Amino acid sequence: MVNPPNEEEFQLSLTTDTPAATDVVRDGILARVQAALGDKIVESLVKPGDDIWVRVRTESWRETAVILRNLGFSYFDFLSAIDWLPSPFGRGEDDPTEPAPVRDNTIRHGYTGGDTRIQMLARVVDPTTSMGINLKADVPDDNAHVESWTTVYAGANWHEREAWEMFGITFDGHPDLRHIYLPIDFEGFPLRKDFPLLARIVKPWPGIVDVEPMPGGDQDEPAQDGDAQ
Amino acid sequence: MTLLGDRQQLSYIASQAADARVNLELETEGMTLNIGPQHPATHGTLRIIARLDGEQVVWVDPSCGYMHRGYEKLTEVRTYPQVTALVNRIDWLGSFANEVPFILAAEKLMGIEAPLRAQHIRTILFELSRIANVSLFLGDLGVQLGAITPVFMAFRDREYVLNLIEGATGGRFHPNFDRIGGLKDDLPAGWIDETRTVMKKLRRFCDEIEDLLFGNEIFQSRTRGIGVIPRDIALQYGMSGANLRASGVDWDLRRDQSLPMAWDKVDWKVWTHPDGDSFARCWVRLQEVRESTRIVEQLVDTIPAGPVMTKVPRIIKVPEGEAWVCTENPLGEMGYYVVSQGDLGPFRVKIRSASFNNMSITPWLLKGVYVPDIVTILASLYFILGDIDR
Numbered sequence A: 001m002v003n004p005p006n007e008e009e010f011q012l013s014l015t016t017d018t019p020a021a022t023d024v025v026r027d028g029i030l031a032r033v034q035a036a037l038g039d040k041i042v043e044s045l046v047k048p049g050d051d052i053w054v055r056v057r058t059e060s061w062r063e064t065a066v067i068l069r070n071l072g073f074s075y076f077d078f079l080s081a082i083d084w085l086p087s088p089f090g091r092g093e094d095d096p097t098e099p100a101p102v103r104d105n106t107i108r109h110g111y112t113g114g115d116t117r118i119q120m121l122a123r124v125v126d127p128t129t130s131m132g133i134n135l136k137a138d139v140p141d142d143n144a145h146v147e148s149w150t151t152v153y154a155g156a157n158w159h160e161r162e163a164w165e166m167f168g169i170t171f172d173g174h175p176d177l178r179h180i181y182l183p184i185d186f187e188g189f190p191l192r193k194d195f196p197l198l199a200r201i202v203k204p205w206p207g208i209v210d211v212e213p214m215p216g217g218d219q220d221e222p223a224q225d226g227d228a229q
Numbered sequence B: 001m002t003l004l005g006d007r008q009q010l011s012y013i014a015s016q017a018a019d020a021r022v023n024l025e026l027e028t029e030g031m032t033l034n035i036g037p038q039h040p041a042t043h044g045t046l047r048i049i050a051r052l053d054g055e056q057v058v059w060v061d062p063s064c065g066y067m068h069r070g071y072e073k074l075t076e077v078r079t080y081p082q083v084t085a086l087v088n089r090i091d092w093l094g095s096f097a098n099e100v101p102f103i104l105a106a107e108k109l110m111g112i113e114a115p116l117r118a119q120h121i122r123t124i125l126f127e128l129s130r131i132a133n134v135s136l137f138l139g140d141l142g143v144q145l146g147a148i149t150p151v152f153m154a155f156r157d158r159e160y161v162l163n164l165i166e167g168a169t170g171g172r173f174h175p176n177f178d179r180i181g182g183l184k185d186d187l188p189a190g191w192i193d194e195t196r197t198v199m200k201k202l203r204r205f206c207d208e209i210e211d212l213l214f215g216n217e218i219f220q221s222r223t224r225g226i227g228v229i230p231r232d233i234a235l236q237y238g239m240s241g242a243n244l245r246a247s248g249v250d251w252d253l254r255r256d257q258s259l260p261m262a263w264d265k266v267d268w269k270v271w272t273h274p275d276g277d278s279f280a281r282c283w284v285r286l287q288e289v290r291e292s293t294r295i296v297e298q299l300v301d302t303i304p305a306g307p308v309m310t311k312v313p314r315i316i317k318v319p320e321g322e323a324w325v326c327t328e329n330p331l332g333e334m335g336y337y338v339v340s341q342g343d344l345g346p347f348r349v350k351i352r353s354a355s356f357n358n359m360s361i362t363p364w365l366l367k368g369v370y371v372p373d374i375v376t377i378l379a380s381l382y383f384i385l386g387d388i389d390r
Helices: A024-040 A058-070 A156-167 A198-202 B007-026 B071-075 B080-087 B095-110 B116-144 B149-169 B191-214 B217-223 B231-236 B278-301 B354-359 B371-381 B385-389
Strands: A041-047 A051-056 A075-083 A118-126 A131-139 A145-147 A170-172 B031-035 B047-053 B056-063 B321-329 B332-340 B348-352
Touching: A024 A041, A024 A051, A024 A058, A024 A131, A051 A058, A051 B321, A058 A118, A058 A131, A058 A145, A075 A131, A075 A156, A075 B231, A075 B332, A075 B348, A131 A145, A131 B321, A156 A170, A156 B354, B047 B371, B056 B371, B071 B080, B071 B348, B080 B095, B095 B116, B095 B321, B095 B332, B116 B149, B116 B191, B116 B278, B116 B371, B149 B191, B191 B217, B191 B278, B217 B278, B217 B371, B278 B371, B332 B354, B354 B385
Parallel strands: A051 A131, A145 A170
Antiparallel strands: A041 A051, A075 A118, A118 A131, B031 B047, B047 B056, B321 B332, B332 B348
């Protein structure tokens, strides 16, 4: 453990200067993508110096991939999903002897918003400029299915198999939708937030009772839950 | 696509055609061959089910998941500092390199940056884990072809690098040394001199391997023109790292994106190879170890003075947002998509590991090859099972 630094010494290392308000390169890429995709885009976001996010309509998920690949985004990075429902089990650190705490279960979507609980998340990159786009699309709540990307990017095959078994999203047109990691008779979709992490439920997390003072740390101040510095 | 164009490749194609003719005339029945889950060529527990026609593979199904540990789910119940202990175990031969992109993503969300000295030391340790990882690959390559000697040399010389990592971090395999905002500790005294000596040893090891293995006629005939991956196929499968550069794509995430690391401060070269075959993949990796030793040597000479830890709160809460950070790990592109909702731990972490994409090409790549080539192609793709299964 490093001794706590004094404030003046460390001002230099912090990124105190505000990032550039505009990013010409990424704005240019987004303009090109917007022109190509047209009204398929629901919402888009550029964080200057960081990344691009684009949310497209569910029904044009596959078409988006075709258009972007033809625009030069030929490198398939990954494909997955996000379940935006806050976990009903918290972080699995509830004391089993106490009554279960009341949790706020309103869905808060991330960048570019959303209307459904589960969203697709994928990333494609242009290998010549090394600029990528994070793509999102809503997955219908009642019947979770989107079009498959396998005919556009061959590498999507395994990623879609993984998303299918982990989130229960069906990919229309996928040639070989079967389990990749889990046993064939596995029930449930583990990465959905309402799937309990049983190891944390049958045995309380020992971190709850972590009161050992940190070596070399401030002895007066008791270590707190979630503090691993 | 391939520039081999010589007798070797033509004879390979001709022999394949001849075999196909024999199979047609004799009406041989197909057979199913099971490789693994325990096999020296699988670097862990990977099972490969191959349907054969004579000596040729007609259909192959890699069956992974024997080592699935569910890290994406486990990150959701851990705090940010605790996650590094998990992600260490993804690619266990280059553990430190797995920590870096996650820490960078968390730092990006918090809007902080590690001090320059920490960035330098991070880069040094990152390259050391690449050397440890890939030097073992270079030795292991011989084993897949029946040459036993190189693996002993690799284990001997990798030990020097592991000693360095242990000297700086305290852990040989799982350093868990990276912290949000910097590093756990500074380098110990005498470490830099030791590093210079070891880098010379490692370059000598590369020369030895090049003479012993890459110049070997058997090695060349077993790898040249075999397992060719064209450029566009490699891209759409999301191959990365040396596998992509061996297909002629000049793309290295260390050079082509700006990260708060020290790669842009030194002089080094990205190696590519136009052939895309097994030999090219092995050759690019050999050159990368050499470049890594050069990077480390230059960096240890220019480590800036200063602290290794920036000011971070005692209890780390990451502001709401999403961040994607990827780095060029020993196996290829390793990235984390971190979603934070302002809590102590991440809301969701998508782990994009290199080997998963690199392996997903095998059903396409192994179609039509001969049975003994399965092993050399898998070896040249270089995957770690922990990196596939996560």
